[in-house]
Structure formats: structure tokens, C-alpha cells
Amino acid sequence: MVEPILKDPSAESRLFAERAVMAGVLVLVTMLVVIARLVQLQIGSHAHLSTLSRYNHVRLEPLPPTRGLIYDANGILLADNYSSRSLELTPEEIRDLDATIAELGELIDIGEADLKRFARIRKLRRRFEAVPIRTNLTEEEVARFAVTGHRFPGVVVRAQPLRIYPLGEYTAHVLSYVGRINKQELERIDASNYAGTNHIGKGGVEKAHEALLHGTAGYRQVEVNAQGRALRVLKRKPPEAGQHLQLYLDSRLQQDAHAALGDRRGAVVAIDPGTGGVLALVSRPSFDPNLFVDGISSVDYKTLRDSPHKPLFNRAIRGQYPPGSTIKPFIGLGGLETDGGVTDAKWCPGYYRLPGHRHKYRCWNRWGHGTVTLEKAIVQSCDVYFYKLAQVMGIDRLHGFLAGFGFGTRTGIDLAGELGGLLPSRAWKLSARNQPWFIGETLLVGIGQGPFLATPLQLAVATAALAARRLIRPRVVRATGAPGSAVEREFPAQVRQLPVASRNLDRMIKSMVQVVRNRRGTAKGIRTKAYSIAGKTGTVQVFSIKQKERYRESEVAEHMRDHALFVAFAPVEDPRIAVAVIVENGGHGGAVAAPVARRVMDSYLLRMPPLAAVGEIADGQ
Amino acid sequence: MDNSALPAGSDGIPGKIRTLLPARVHLDLPLLIALLLLCGYGLLVLFSAVDQDLDKLYRQLTRLGIAFAVMIVVAQVPPLKLRHWSLPLFGIGLVLLVGVLVIGEMGKGAQRWLNLGVVRFQPSEVLKIAVPMMLAWYLAERPLPPSGSRILGTVVLTTVPVLLIARQPDLGTALLVASTGMIVLFLAGLKWRLIAVLGIGAAALVPLLWYFMRPYQQRRILSFLNPEGDPFGTGYHIIQSKIAIGSGGVHGKGWLKGTQSHLEFLPERSTDFVFAILGEEFGLIGILVMLVIYLFIIVRGLYIATQAQDTYGRLLSGGLTLIFFVYLFVNAGMVTGLLPVVGIPLPLVSYGGTSLVTIMAGFGILMSIHTHRKLLPS
Structure with a gap:
């Protein structure tokens, strides 16, 4: 450091010392001012202020x-x-x-x-x-x-x-x-x-x-x-x-859906495709919320917490299940949106082998479906067709397309604690498992299995999107204000376009109608003349069993059973309700979940007008 | 560690023994002890202020630990290095301030926080150190007392960060940084006539400042001028804090026994108004004890400043010491109703961590300046 020639260190030092002393004096003086103020408050006004403090609290x-x-x-x-x-x-x-x-x-x-x-x-x-x-x-x-x-x-x-x-x-x-x-x-x-x-x-x-x-x-x-x-x-x-x-919730529908599930573990989500409003959202078993308001006793809480059926767990928005075959309409649509004849008819001998591999990817029908068109693949839920379709589409295209229906991300519903499921991709595999993507996994994504997970809410939202032809963010709250009074604030719908041509959507919905109407359809059991239903069944294998559960034999058998799934909307011409049902370890989707959905749709579509509404009309006339 | 910066054989320890000793730790014992006393006393008061919440107390203890560690580390850095860093640190501080205005995260309605992924901090804190360093460096370049152009330069160097901080808006910190400029100029030997001119100029700026203030800040000033006119809003703070202190009397109501504070009459009692708890529970005696510790720290700081060996060291250590005092004065003045309510914590006592680290880094600089002196034979 070169000091400037003009500097006079000793003069500067003296000048500074002078100023430092002055600053010290200033500090002392201001300190004395503060102390004087304190003396004034704590001695001078002490009696007055302590009276204020003791007897006359404001x-x-x-x-x-x-x-x-x-x-x-x-x-x-x-x-x-x-x-x-x-x-x-x-x-x-x-x-x-x-x-x-x-x-x-x-x-x-x-x-x-x-x-x-x-x-x-x-x-x-x-x-x-x-x-x-x-x-x-x-x-x-x-x-x-x-x-x-x-x-x-x-x-x-x-x-x-x-x-x-x-x-x-x-x-x-x-x-x-x-x-x-x-x-x-x-x-x-x-x-x-x-x-x-x-x-x-x-x-x-x-x-x-x-x-x-x-x-x-x-x-x-x-x-x-x-x-x-x-x-x-x-x-x-x-x-x-x-x-x-x-x-938006319809409490009658909510109770009927609750009853439709019965004592089985599972969830029902019903959405109005027109508004995205949640008509019913049921997760069973449930619990009495009134116990919590006043502070739940620890015995009650332990019972709820430690129950193997997890009543506190909200399966509708936090339960993440493989979507199984209910994903097939969406993958089929993806195929229709892909060029190059990927949805041509395919041969199903009951299993599929990747070229050069010995592993057999089985169809649920072990004798095979023979020649399968896309329609037949949906109606009879042929797995081999979708193995092949998924393989030609590739995981990147599948991921992109399914993301367009909201899979893999939270729906953004106005409920706390929602989970987003898991839509597998190369990037996810690399970051979560530190492994490259294997083609066999693409096949599993094609039938909604493997690491693929979705919540019942996500399935209902995606099904409502098929019905409404656009993806609407689901909402529970419609407006603020008491019923009958002026609505103070409405919550606007948030809508996203689907990556699908209308013609392809028509074709897929037609196939979904056949799932219920066709005599070989997997959900033929819930056919009705009252209204038309477009649906898709799903039956999901439960893979993992915990080690310790092996000891309780009756429990194990129940836990190993398949999850039953069903998604549907109705009436097809003018959709008013879209439903997703999952029954844990229920067995076959068509036999177990579809009837639950049917009861829910019946309750909503065939119901007499609610009593309150009748009263209003009578009053008005 | 840069061994050449060690005071060779300066401790009066024979060279042979010296080589056996570990490299000297640069610490100023009187200052360290006073700081520890102050922080210990502060924790005692704080324990009452946070309603005996041990979690909060441990958190504050951790912060104090970090702050002392920062101080010790800074104290080992030779002043020459500090001097070289003055300009870059100031530059970085300004960039961060602009950054906080652009992408700053909203916190309590004011944009003060910058999120750097790992840590969230207030860039304005950096300026509390960087501005005195910068000004000390700038003024020490030329002989003192400063020439007219140097004074003007100092005013500009101070005003730019002050305006940026005021924009956040963080009036309290802006005023502190502004006072830094004045303090360093004063220490640099600014002529009395010019001090008067600057004082009048600052007073003339007050209306402009008013224009810069947010409504809540304006309300604070108004309620300071007439607290009884707004007993429900900010005036309420002042009234309640005066009652708390006054009812404490000479001996205080006893530790943990302050009714004013615990009955939730006193807002912000663990942060800006912790002084009122001290007054209520420990009384005038308790306050005087604390003020004596403060005074000792300030006098020691000024002593260190006069003993510094170059102008940079003198201006910087003197400046940092006096800013510490301004902190204390503004807070005590606010709580006792002498000054308007500006959100400035009681240094080293109030709950919270950001200013703690800055202040202790400042004391680290003081210790560095004092302990790296090369003693010449008199």
C-alpha cells in the first residue's frame, strides 16, 4: 500500500483521538438522557404507572x-x-x-x-x-x-x-x-x-x-x-x-356412495363433468370427526390410529393405487392420436414376449383373445393389445399424453393433503432409482401397473375429462355465503384443453359404452335401460405383502386379493356425473367396483327431486 | 493463516517458547468478557420474554453460538485483508440489495429477504458492515480532514444503499446505515461548520423521507408525537411499554413476574420491546447494570479505535463502535418513548438472528484491528 505523500500520520492520529473523545462524551451525554428518562418513568411516575399496571389495566x-x-x-x-x-x-x-x-x-x-x-x-x-x-x-x-x-x-x-x-x-x-x-x-x-x-x-x-x-x-x-x-x-x-x-357436494349422494361401498375398504369419487364440482367423495372406513373437536381421548385416538383398516387415511385423495386397466381408454386415445397405424388390430395368444426375451407378459385371459381391435381390447380389456401398443408408442409419448389428463400431478382440488400419484418416466426412474428405463416397464405402464400410481380423485378427474372433453380442476367449494342469500364469491372453474381430437374421443367413448352394453363387456353386469353408461373396469394385482402379516392367515388371504376398480360417466349423451370407484382387495373390477358405481349413478340420476326443492316450487306457485 | 501477519515476538514471550505455542489466537479479552456478560444477561431477560419457551431459548443460544464463532473467525483476519475487501464487499452488497428488490421474497410485507437456496438472509445486514468498511477505506485514501469532493463522495456512497434499503421498505436499517455515513465523517474530522450544514441538510430531507414512508411508518411517527391519540394502534405499544418500565420501579417486579408483559399487554416483547421486560422485571437497577455493560463495550471500542495504527483501522473501529451505540440508543429511546417506533432490536439481546451475526462480525473486526498491531519501540 502506497501512502499518499501528503498524509501526516501523527496529525491524523491526534485529530481522530480528539474526535473519539468527543464521541465518547456524546455517548455519555445521550446515555444520561436515557437514564434521566428511566428515572422519570421508574421513580417519578412509578406510583402512577404501577397503579395503571395494577388497578387500571387497559x-x-x-x-x-x-x-x-x-x-x-x-x-x-x-x-x-x-x-x-x-x-x-x-x-x-x-x-x-x-x-x-x-x-x-x-x-x-x-x-x-x-x-x-x-x-x-x-x-x-x-x-x-x-x-x-x-x-x-x-x-x-x-x-x-x-x-x-x-x-x-x-x-x-x-x-x-x-x-x-x-x-x-x-x-x-x-x-x-x-x-x-x-x-x-x-x-x-x-x-x-x-x-x-x-x-x-x-x-x-x-x-x-x-x-x-x-x-x-x-x-x-x-x-x-x-x-x-x-x-x-x-x-x-x-x-x-x-x-x-x-x-358442490350432494349429501344424499355422499351417503348413498358411503352405503354402496359398505364395510369394504375403498373410495368413491363422483364429479360433475360440467363444473368439475365434487358431488361425492367417500373413503371407507371413515371416522367420527366430532370426536376430535373437543380433544379426542387418547384411547379413542389410538384405536383409530392403530386400526389395520386405517380409518383416518383419506383413500380418495391420498390413496395411491395402480390404475390398472382403467388406464386403457387413455392409452388407447394416445394410440389414436399417434400416427402410423399403431392402433391396428393385434394378435393375442394369451401372453406377450419381448423379442429376444424369455419373460412372458401375460394377458388376464390365458387362452388369449385372438385377433383384437382397439374396440375389442377396451371391451374385453385385452392386456396383450396394450403391451404392444405401449411398446410402439414408447414411454416418452405415453408419459406426455397421460400427463395431459392430469396423471402424475396433484389435481389442485381445494382439500388439504392431496397426493399426486406417480406417472413413471425416464427422468423419474433416473432420479428415484438411479437406473435407466427398461422397455418391460413400458409394457406395464400400458396396462396401468408397475410403478404407475393414481389416486381415485385423479381417475375421476380424468374420466370427467373424457365426458366433458376438457380437463377441469376439481373443486369442493362452489361459493361463499349462506344458501338462499346472495352469493358473495364464486370460485371460477379452471379448464385445460385435452390433447385429443374430437373424432378419436367419440370412438373411445363408444368402446367404453360397449364395456357395459356388450355381452362380452367386462362390466356387462351393471347394464341398465334407464341411462347409458361409458365405463372401464380395472383389476389390480396386489404385489407386496409385508413380512409380519404372514402370521395372520385370514388377514393375509384378504390382503392378497386384487383391488377392484371402475371408472364411468353417464348419461353418455349429456354427462352429468363421472365416477371412480376403488375397492381394496375387492376382487374383479367388473364384479365388485362396477356395481358400486352403478348405485352411485342411480342415486344421482334416478333420484326424486330433493324434498327442499319440492317445497320451494310449491311455495313459489 | 497468514503467518507474516503475526506480531513477531510482540508479546514479550521469548522466541524459543513462542515457537512452542500454537499460533496466537487474536481475541480481545476485555471485549470478549463484556460481550459474554451482556449476552448471558440478555438470555436471562429473553427467557422471560419468550414465556419460558425452552425451544426458543435454545434457538437463540444456537444463534449466539454462530455469532460468536463468526466473531472469532473474523478476528483472525488481518486488517490489511479487510481493507482489500472493503470495495468488493460494498459492491456485492449493492448487487444483493438490487437483487432483493427484483426477486426478493416477501416477508412480513416488506421485501427484505433474499433466498439463496441454502440460507435466507437480509442483504441490508451486509451493508451494515460494508458501508463503514467502504467509507473508512475511501476516506483513508486521502489525508484527513476530508476535502470537499471526498465529503460529497461519502454522501453519495452512503445515500445509494440507504435509498435502496428504504425502498424495501426498511426504515430502521436505512436510518442506521445513513447514520454510519455521518459517524464516519464526524470521526474523520469534518469541520464543525460543515457538520452544521449537513445537519440542516438532513433536516431538510425529512419531508422527502416522509414521502418515502409507507402509511404504517407514517402512523408510527404520528403516534409517537401523540401516543394518546392512537391508543389502539402503534401508540398502544408505547403506552404499554412505558407502563411496563415505569411500574417496574427501582427494584423491578422480579424475574418472570412482570404482569404487564405476560398478560400480553406488551407486543413484540421478545424482539423490539425486550427492553421493557428488563425494566419491568429488573427495575432501574437491572437496566443500569445492563447499560454499564453496554457502556464498557462502547468505551473499549473507542479505546481500540484510538490505538489503531492507521486511519482505516481508526475510522472503521470507531465507526462500528458508534453504530453499536446508535442501535442501543434508538431501541432504548423507542421503548421509553423518547423516539418514534422504528423496528430496531436491542443489540445482542432481542430475539432473532440476523443482526446478531452482523454485530458480532463488527466486534470481530475490532478485535482484529486491535490484536494485529505491530508494536514499535516507543
């Missing part, structure tokens, strides 16, 4: 908003609020907690489960926040506490709104439930907006539309005395209640 009391209600398409209430009075304790304001609880126990019945919940909530709560020890107090209990309550500082009876789901397990997998705010959620939420709120949506519609349902908290500024009693309200900002939601 307290901001949150006014929690009322959570929006949820209605089905016909105005039937699916999620309601009711006022529950609970006994709440603020541990910071109680000198001897155990003694107080014991004394309270003589007035009000406090059980073992209540105490456990109290301890659990107490750990999670914010400081100086009241913790409920008993909820749903009876009139008598409230009255008894009112008489002697003054003896218990820090104990109050508070009315708080609780959620109730009138349809219980029928809607559990659509709405999910609200529960107490936990630690993670506490970090995420806007604390001031949730200051007076104890509950938050945990899944489904309740979580996906939390912001709309919750509303905006208000505040009340009150002067409180030493006992924390409000003396007067200084200022009030009323809360804005959460918005009511109207769903």
Missing part, C-alpha cells in the same frame, strides 16, 4: 369471529357451530392448583379423562391463557358454579363455540374437522387474528379454506380492575364472522 380482549358454516349443494348443513359452556382455569392466577381442582370436583363432575386433557392442553397453551377443564357443562352445573364461583379466582365459566358435524363419518374425509391449535400451527398463524380462537381446521375443507371460514378477529379495549373484571369498554372493533361455504 386490556385488549380479543373478540373471536364466528366460524363460517358449511352447506352442501342443496343447502343441507354439514358443519354447524353450537355454544358450549366450559369451566376454564388460568393456572397463573391460581395459588394452589391441585386444591382448587379438588374443590371444584365437589361442585362439578370432573373425570379422569378431563384431567388428562387439561394437562395436555396446559402444556400447549400460551401463558396466562385459560385452559378448559370441563366442557359441555349442564345448566345445573353452570348454576351451581354461579353460586359459589366467587370463591375461585382464576376460574371462569366461558361460552365458546364448538363445531359439530351433523353427518359425522359421512363427511369426515371431505370436511375433516377442527381441533385445538397445536404448536406448529401456533408458529404459522397470525397470532393476533387467532388471539381468541382455540380451534383451527386440521384437514379437508376446514383446512383448505381456513382463511375464509375463520374470519377476522375483533377487539374490545376494556378497563379492568385488579380482579380482572371489566369496568368499562373503551373501544370496540367487532369481529368479522367467517364466510359460509356452499359445496
Whole structure:
């Protein structure tokens, strides 16, 4: 470093020292100003300010908003609020907690489960926040506490709104439930907006539309005395209640679909092809969401969690199954969109061998289908035809085409927790397994097996796309606002074009009609004269069995059975409903899943007009 | 480690023994002890402020660990290297600031964060170090006191990042960086007459600043001027924090026993308003103890500055020390109602990590400047 010649180090040093001392003096002076201010506050105004602090708190009391209600398409209430009075304790304001609880126990019945919940909530709560020890107090209990309550500082009876789901397990997998705010959620939420709120949506519609349902908290500024009693309200900002939601869901259809599945494990998703609205979304077994609202007991929770049938698992949007033969219409369409006669008739001897390989890829019909056209391949679900078609199309083209129907990505439905399935590709194989793509895997993709996975929702959406001739993002919520009142906000449909020519689509739908109508069709059992159905069956082998399950023999046999699948839409001329059904370990798609779909479509298409609607017409006339 | 930068035999240790010792660790013990005391005391207050949430306390402890590690590493870098890095660091800082405006991620309604995949950080923090380094380098190039063109250059070098930060908008940091310029100029020996001129000029800029402010910032100023006129909004913060401090009295209400703060009267009590908890629970005595530690750190910093061997080292260490003081003063002033509410944390005590690392890096620089001196026979 070359120092400039003009510099005079000692002069600069002196100048700096001078300035540094001055700065030090300045620091001292400002420090003294701060200290003077502190003396003024802490000694001068101490009496006044500590009075303010002790006797005349100006307290901001949150006014929690009322959570929006949820209605089905016909105005039937699916999620309601009711006022529950609970006994709440603020541990910071109680000198001897155990003694107080014991004394309270003589007035009000406090059980073992209540105490456990109290301890659990107490750990999670914010400081100086009241913790409920008993909820749903009876009139008598409230009255008894009112008489002697003054003896218990820090104990109050508070009315708080609780959620109730009138349809219980029928809607559990659509709405999910609200529960107490936990630690993670506490970090995420806007604390001031949730200051007076104890509950938050945990899944489904309740979580996906939390912001709309919750509303905006208000505040009340009150002067409180030493006992924390409000003396007067200084200022009030009323809360804005959460918005009511109207769903596309048809609760009758939902219950019928639930019943149609019966006690089997599986899922049904029904979509209105015109709007993308979800008419029914069922996952069985289900559970009672009302158990969770008030804090589920650990016994109940363990039962639900550890059940081998996984009732808490939402199969409709999180269950990822190989689509099996239900994928064939889409692959056939891909073939029709590909040039070079790839959909010409093919020979099926009951199996297919890749040139130069010994491995036999079997057709489900081991005697073979003989000469198979595309139509016959759909109607009778010939596997060999689709092995060959998939092979000539190649995995890249298959992947691109199927992605156009939404496979491999989340549908974007307005429910929390949806999974996206798996549409295999070269890139996926390389990154997930660090292996190149094998041609044998292309054949498996051709019949919807191998690593290929789709959710029942994805299958329903893709089927609805066939019916509507465009891909619509599925939606559960149609609009905000109470039924009958003006719609405040509608949620617009999001539509994507299909990569398919109309002529090819017509041809494929015709084949799907034959799946049900033809006497050799795989779903001939659900044929009806009432309306026309276009469908496709699927029967999926269950490959992997866990080691430990081998010991329970009856279970193993059931677990090894095939999954039964069926997708359909109806009426063909003017589609009003598209359905996807999966019955886990149900057996044959045509024999097991198709009848479920038929009952669902019957319920929707052949139903008498709902009673409410009849009433309205009568009133109007 | 660059061995040539070691003060050869400067410790008065005979050469033979010296070779047996590991390479000297460059640390300033008085400063280190004071910083540890301050952070320890701060953690105690913070434990109450975060409602005894151990998770948060551990997180803060981790941040402190990282910050001290950064300080120790920086202290080992010879000042000559720091000097070479002044210009590039300033340049990088400006690029990042522009970057944050273009692709910055929204955080709390203001574009302050830059996501670099692995880490998310506020580029404005870089400028808190880079601006004093740059100005010290720029002013040390020519003899002091600075000429007119150098003063103008300094003002420009300060204003550009200040405007970029104000655009985010982050008024607090912008003001801090702006004060850096003034502090370094003051230390460089700017004539009193010119200080007066600049002061008047800055005052004239206030209306312009008002124009730059977002509505919420304007509200803060207004509620500072008349807190009782807005007891529900930001004025509420000031009133509640004054009540908290005042009700603490001389002895305080006792650790973890502050009602004002725990009854949720006091907002932001673990971050910007942690000083109020100190006042409420530890009283005037508790505050004075903390102020004494602060004062010791600042005096030590100024002492280091006067002992520095070149103009760059003097301006930089003096500048960094005084900025640390400005931090303290602005926060204490805000919480006690002497100054308007600007979101500036209490240095080394408030919950949060970004400014922690910057401040400790600054002390690392001070230690480096002090411990890399080549002592000449007097």
C-alpha cells in the first residue's frame, strides 16, 4: 500500500483521538438522557404507572369471529357451530392448583379423562391463557358454579363455540374437522387474528379454506380492575364472522356412495363433468370427526390410529393405487392420436414376449383373445393389445399424453393433503432409482401397473375429462355465503384443453359404452335401460405383502386379493356425473367396483327431486 | 493463516517458547468478557420474554453460538485483508440489495429477504458492515480532514444503499446505515461548520423521507408525537411499554413476574420491546447494570479505535463502535418513548438472528484491528 505523500500520520492520529473523545462524551451525554428518562418513568411516575399496571389495566380482549358454516349443494348443513359452556382455569392466577381442582370436583363432575386433557392442553397453551377443564357443562352445573364461583379466582365459566358435524363419518374425509391449535400451527398463524380462537381446521375443507371460514378477529379495549373484571369498554372493533361455504357436494349422494361401498375398504369419487364440482367423495372406513373437536381421548385416538383398516387415511385423495386397466381408454386415445397405424388390430395368444426375451407378459385371459381391435381390447380389456401398443408408442409419448389428463400431478382440488400419484418416466426412474428405463416397464405402464400410481380423485378427474372433453380442476367449494342469500364469491372453474381430437374421443367413448352394453363387456353386469353408461373396469394385482402379516392367515388371504376398480360417466349423451370407484382387495373390477358405481349413478340420476326443492316450487306457485 | 501477519515476538514471550505455542489466537479479552456478560444477561431477560419457551431459548443460544464463532473467525483476519475487501464487499452488497428488490421474497410485507437456496438472509445486514468498511477505506485514501469532493463522495456512497434499503421498505436499517455515513465523517474530522450544514441538510430531507414512508411508518411517527391519540394502534405499544418500565420501579417486579408483559399487554416483547421486560422485571437497577455493560463495550471500542495504527483501522473501529451505540440508543429511546417506533432490536439481546451475526462480525473486526498491531519501540 502506497501512502499518499501528503498524509501526516501523527496529525491524523491526534485529530481522530480528539474526535473519539468527543464521541465518547456524546455517548455519555445521550446515555444520561436515557437514564434521566428511566428515572422519570421508574421513580417519578412509578406510583402512577404501577397503579395503571395494577388497578387500571387497559386490556385488549380479543373478540373471536364466528366460524363460517358449511352447506352442501342443496343447502343441507354439514358443519354447524353450537355454544358450549366450559369451566376454564388460568393456572397463573391460581395459588394452589391441585386444591382448587379438588374443590371444584365437589361442585362439578370432573373425570379422569378431563384431567388428562387439561394437562395436555396446559402444556400447549400460551401463558396466562385459560385452559378448559370441563366442557359441555349442564345448566345445573353452570348454576351451581354461579353460586359459589366467587370463591375461585382464576376460574371462569366461558361460552365458546364448538363445531359439530351433523353427518359425522359421512363427511369426515371431505370436511375433516377442527381441533385445538397445536404448536406448529401456533408458529404459522397470525397470532393476533387467532388471539381468541382455540380451534383451527386440521384437514379437508376446514383446512383448505381456513382463511375464509375463520374470519377476522375483533377487539374490545376494556378497563379492568385488579380482579380482572371489566369496568368499562373503551373501544370496540367487532369481529368479522367467517364466510359460509356452499359445496358442490350432494349429501344424499355422499351417503348413498358411503352405503354402496359398505364395510369394504375403498373410495368413491363422483364429479360433475360440467363444473368439475365434487358431488361425492367417500373413503371407507371413515371416522367420527366430532370426536376430535373437543380433544379426542387418547384411547379413542389410538384405536383409530392403530386400526389395520386405517380409518383416518383419506383413500380418495391420498390413496395411491395402480390404475390398472382403467388406464386403457387413455392409452388407447394416445394410440389414436399417434400416427402410423399403431392402433391396428393385434394378435393375442394369451401372453406377450419381448423379442429376444424369455419373460412372458401375460394377458388376464390365458387362452388369449385372438385377433383384437382397439374396440375389442377396451371391451374385453385385452392386456396383450396394450403391451404392444405401449411398446410402439414408447414411454416418452405415453408419459406426455397421460400427463395431459392430469396423471402424475396433484389435481389442485381445494382439500388439504392431496397426493399426486406417480406417472413413471425416464427422468423419474433416473432420479428415484438411479437406473435407466427398461422397455418391460413400458409394457406395464400400458396396462396401468408397475410403478404407475393414481389416486381415485385423479381417475375421476380424468374420466370427467373424457365426458366433458376438457380437463377441469376439481373443486369442493362452489361459493361463499349462506344458501338462499346472495352469493358473495364464486370460485371460477379452471379448464385445460385435452390433447385429443374430437373424432378419436367419440370412438373411445363408444368402446367404453360397449364395456357395459356388450355381452362380452367386462362390466356387462351393471347394464341398465334407464341411462347409458361409458365405463372401464380395472383389476389390480396386489404385489407386496409385508413380512409380519404372514402370521395372520385370514388377514393375509384378504390382503392378497386384487383391488377392484371402475371408472364411468353417464348419461353418455349429456354427462352429468363421472365416477371412480376403488375397492381394496375387492376382487374383479367388473364384479365388485362396477356395481358400486352403478348405485352411485342411480342415486344421482334416478333420484326424486330433493324434498327442499319440492317445497320451494310449491311455495313459489 | 497468514503467518507474516503475526506480531513477531510482540508479546514479550521469548522466541524459543513462542515457537512452542500454537499460533496466537487474536481475541480481545476485555471485549470478549463484556460481550459474554451482556449476552448471558440478555438470555436471562429473553427467557422471560419468550414465556419460558425452552425451544426458543435454545434457538437463540444456537444463534449466539454462530455469532460468536463468526466473531472469532473474523478476528483472525488481518486488517490489511479487510481493507482489500472493503470495495468488493460494498459492491456485492449493492448487487444483493438490487437483487432483493427484483426477486426478493416477501416477508412480513416488506421485501427484505433474499433466498439463496441454502440460507435466507437480509442483504441490508451486509451493508451494515460494508458501508463503514467502504467509507473508512475511501476516506483513508486521502489525508484527513476530508476535502470537499471526498465529503460529497461519502454522501453519495452512503445515500445509494440507504435509498435502496428504504425502498424495501426498511426504515430502521436505512436510518442506521445513513447514520454510519455521518459517524464516519464526524470521526474523520469534518469541520464543525460543515457538520452544521449537513445537519440542516438532513433536516431538510425529512419531508422527502416522509414521502418515502409507507402509511404504517407514517402512523408510527404520528403516534409517537401523540401516543394518546392512537391508543389502539402503534401508540398502544408505547403506552404499554412505558407502563411496563415505569411500574417496574427501582427494584423491578422480579424475574418472570412482570404482569404487564405476560398478560400480553406488551407486543413484540421478545424482539423490539425486550427492553421493557428488563425494566419491568429488573427495575432501574437491572437496566443500569445492563447499560454499564453496554457502556464498557462502547468505551473499549473507542479505546481500540484510538490505538489503531492507521486511519482505516481508526475510522472503521470507531465507526462500528458508534453504530453499536446508535442501535442501543434508538431501541432504548423507542421503548421509553423518547423516539418514534422504528423496528430496531436491542443489540445482542432481542430475539432473532440476523443482526446478531452482523454485530458480532463488527466486534470481530475490532478485535482484529486491535490484536494485529505491530508494536514499535516507543
